[in-house]
Amino acid sequence: MMSNYEIVMGLEVHVELATKSKLFCSCSAAFGADPNENICPACMGMPGMPAILNKHAVELGITAGLVTNSEISPVITFDKKNYFYPDLPTGYQITQFFSPICKNGWIDIETKAENNTPPSSTRITIKQIHLEEDAGKLVHDARAETTLIDYNRTSVPLIEIVSNPDFRTSDEVTAYLEKLRLLLTFADISDCKMQEGSMRCDINISVRKKGETKLGTRTEIKNMNSLKAITRAIEYESQRHIDALETGTEKLIQETRRWDDELGETFSMREKEEAEDYRYFPNPEILPIFIDSMWIAEISGKMSEPSHEKYDRMVNTLGLPEYDSKIISSNRRLSQIFDEALKHFNKPKEISNWILGETLAISKELDIKDDDISIEPKKLAIIAKLVDEGKINRTVGKKVLYEVFKINADPEVYIETNSLAMVSDTKLLEAVIQEVLSENEKSVNEYRSGSEKVLGFLVGQVMKKTAGKADARLVNKLLHNLLIINK
Amino acid sequence: MPFNVILEESIMQKDIPATAGSKMLESFISPIDATVVTRLKATDIKIVGRYAFSEFGISGLFREYQEKKLTKALENADVMLCNDFTGAIAKATKSCGMFYIQPKYGTVSRYGLIPSVCSLDQIGVLCKDLDVGQKVLEIISGYDPKDGIMNPDENAQARDEEKPPHSDIQKQIKQIICCAEFMGNMSRYDGVKYGYRAKDYKDLTEMYTKSRTEAFGEDVKLAIMIGAMVLSSENYDRYYDKARKLIIND
Amino acid sequence: MKNIEKYEKTAMLALSDKERAELTKRFDEITSTFEVLDEYDVKDYFTRHCGLDPQSHAQKYKVKSQESKIFNVLRQDVVEKFFTREKLMENAPASDDEYFSVPRVID
Structure with missing residues (x-):
């Protein structure tokens, strides 16, 4: 049974950086454009356009190092990783094999309590973080027996966060990913939307008998993009390993597998006769980047308030309830709305109530995710103020907010036009x-x-x-x- | 200065095929003008043709260029812009009374140059009259933000004839470095986005291999394979890494 | 005699037997001259400054000297679009209006 065995896992998390342009050219890095609209000769593999590094991408790489307590390399270079695949138009990926931007970081996570035991804190150590280009997207056209290629995503900047094999349970994995998401979104490094592919995760998993120090044969499950699927995949794969070791019916080999969520199984990906030789070498087109302490201090000074500091400030300085503060300080968008609205109407409790009450109710009704709420915080503040001053009643306030959601109404104009002022005669x-x-x-x-x-x-x-x-x-x-x- | 200039086939001109002397790019219409072309076009200098010494210039790594190639190049022109990363063009000028002005690396923009060996690529000037060549060099050189290895503070200057360290193994060092980087620059030619694609193939791999095998010449294929060898993980320290260290250390 | 088939595969080439024989001969001739590098010891040749081996660049640079060097060549994060999709797909051997196309990829 499971209890004799220990699961050992390491994670490689790919995160798309929130830059406007790509890593080595000035094409847009935005998600959702029509196919091949955001390409240029450089990122679609034509010769003649030298690569020029995006400054903001480097700064976000440094920021990622800061939020993960990593050592930031004083000099970085970029390397070519050579292989052929249709989503790779130049035949090489520009990555950092020899000098990753960050090393030796860590994140503390808390896993849920079970059966009256208190939640435990675990430290996950991070081997390195490096910058690299994303690849294009392939679309399989079953009718025509062809594969279609969209290069929009080619050369979009990524950081890859490589952990050490410190994970023992799927709870730890999900807690880590949620914590990473919190750290990275609050530092404006990425929007970390797994469903859009801006955060993807490869899991390296093996099992061993408890007490063993040697690692077992490991398999890699690639490109997981939902927390639920990750939990299911870990359960399945670890059991598959254990069954293989116990019964010997299946031989475990080091390989890459993909998870099929519908069937609830992992499948071996096409096997290669020998491991691919990537022939890494430093890319001569890109000169070294020297990162000194002044630059790091400049970036550190500009960083947005992290989630846990915001929580402390909301509870201790602003005197808000822990529960309310937790919800708002755990979401980048809600925090932004809160901070910005507070500038226009300085009553934290009122603003907090309007966000947790009416705003979330309306967004739920309109099927808008918290991350995608796009109302102007100033308008929310105005409505809250008008209600507080008795100019309109709360029911009307909610109606006006609804119109802000739907048509970006101007609250005061809308109230005037529709004669919604409170009747107190x-x-x-x-x-x-x-x-x-x-x-x-x-x-x-x-x-x-x-x-x-x-x-x-x-x-x-x-x-x-x-x-x-x-x-x-x-x-x-x-x-x-x-x-x-x-x- | 009503000079006539020939461009090497690796220098891109908008809406004109830039073949780099290779079947792989016979049909490749360039979407851009190289910076050197833009700068020439701003004067009364005329671009009168295009010429290739060899496919992607790589043959200069394996053999010498014959004089007649150079005389043919400048048949109808005063000057030719070319990328002499192997040094074979400069060497050939010695015996036919021409000159090749090799600029200091990083003083002439490589934007619009089809790359062969990035750490050595540079557009220089082949000419019969050194003054004319120098004038043209002044026009085409100078800082260009579109090329990431240029120094805004440096002016055009011819590179000094320096004696490299380890001259007895210079040839090997050069071949190792050139083949490695060349291999990396040839991977983009895969028949997918532009250029030559084979007519019959049964699957993706065959499309890649047939297109590349049919469209590349012998010297290109040889250089690519030597590059793959020196960069393979078992050989990296022994050849490429060592060559890189030897090229700058005494 | 080195077997170049491994490098042929890596380089996505499919040589005819005649080509392979010919190229193997040339490959061996040239690469055998590389062995002389084994006589050179480079273990002290590295990291001149800032923990970096400036090995990829023909430009020599030393932080301590006055010699000109460039580094930190960085681009501002602005979007610029100079080419239409039509222009960039002009040369495509196979495509529909919006996508480049290759034989089906089997994963």
């Missing part, structure tokens, strides 16, 4: 209340005989008559008074 409201009371004798009698809850219904009727604009608190008070008076 006491005389006017008393008149409406009288009307409601006279139309609803039955309810009034129920109230008189002791039923408090009918109050809500009556308030609702008043709101209806005022098209939702009445000051609900005032209505409540006036209604209460009128009912008592008339008793």
